[in-house]
Amino acid sequence: MEITRRRLLVLLPAAAVAWKFVLAGTPEASPNYKLTEHWWGMLIDIPKCIGCGGCVRACAEENDVPEGYYRTWIERYHVTDWKIEKPEVESPNGGKQGFPLNQDSGGKNFFVPKLCNHCAESPCTQVCPVGATFVTPDGVVLVDKSYCLGCRYCVQACPYGCRFINPKTNTAEKCSLCYHRITKGLTTACCEVCPTGARQLADLKNPKDPIHEFLKTHTVQVLKPHMATGAKVFYNGMDGSVR
């Protein structure tokens, strides 16, 4: 087809209208962000968590998480001295509205915030039949909704119960470590609002990140280390009863 000046004048406005739809399907651009210079994880300092639920509410608002589903949640543990293998765990509404008062009935009581562990050897990535879930070069496990079939293999495979099927999109959903924020130099929504610093985003490739000093000087643990998932959410002060 020959492009005449008349035709070009007709085509240009049409192209302009189409461009915004092209952009809508394109991930948000972060021109100054270099994937290879980061390796993301998170530090959870259990002795600092007050179970206020701020992280759960912020995550839901930031990521439009449907009511009744949680990308992050808080568990309250109650452990008596002699029942360390059978802790009482509760998480009413994911801890979104905090926790009801409990009587101090002896034993230990503490909060454990949970989220996707962004495993370096993630089981969920390995079972996805269509490659919709993947680990980014900077260590974040993400789901590409446009590829996800909603087969639920990954929901079954995650040893930490961090995935669910979004009832609106029928695709797998999970914590994205606020990828749209961290690639712009911001912290995650949950870390932003955590009033006590119990949650801290950690860049393991950044030598100036305080995580390195913290890991050197504290006894940290990951959830289910026997699963060898390469979990990158590090828990400080975690009791042996935490599952």
Place this chain on the structure above:
Amino acid sequence: MAFAGHDTCEACHTDVVDQKKQGKHVVVSCEACHGAQARHADDPASVKPAKLDTAVVCARCHEANSAKPKGFPQVATADHSGGLACDTCHQPHRPRIDTSAETKSATEGKK
């Protein structure tokens, strides 16, 4: 993006930053209490943050619970204030009650 981040807030609200520096809430991000404010940051003139009900917001963190760390300041609000809003006595950005006359005049009306 719903949360603007505390750096964005602090760029304009320098007076609040100065107040927070005098108290323990210096480590608490603005949006931890005020909620997501990216829309306000984008258009400060027309999108105004809602006034907070301190009887609800403060209690989220400071209501006593045996699972909270022992050193964390917590009260049974029913006994502590009898349902009064916390900002009746405490200035949320600098919550410690200082009875000296000088501080009183400096913080008055800045609830």
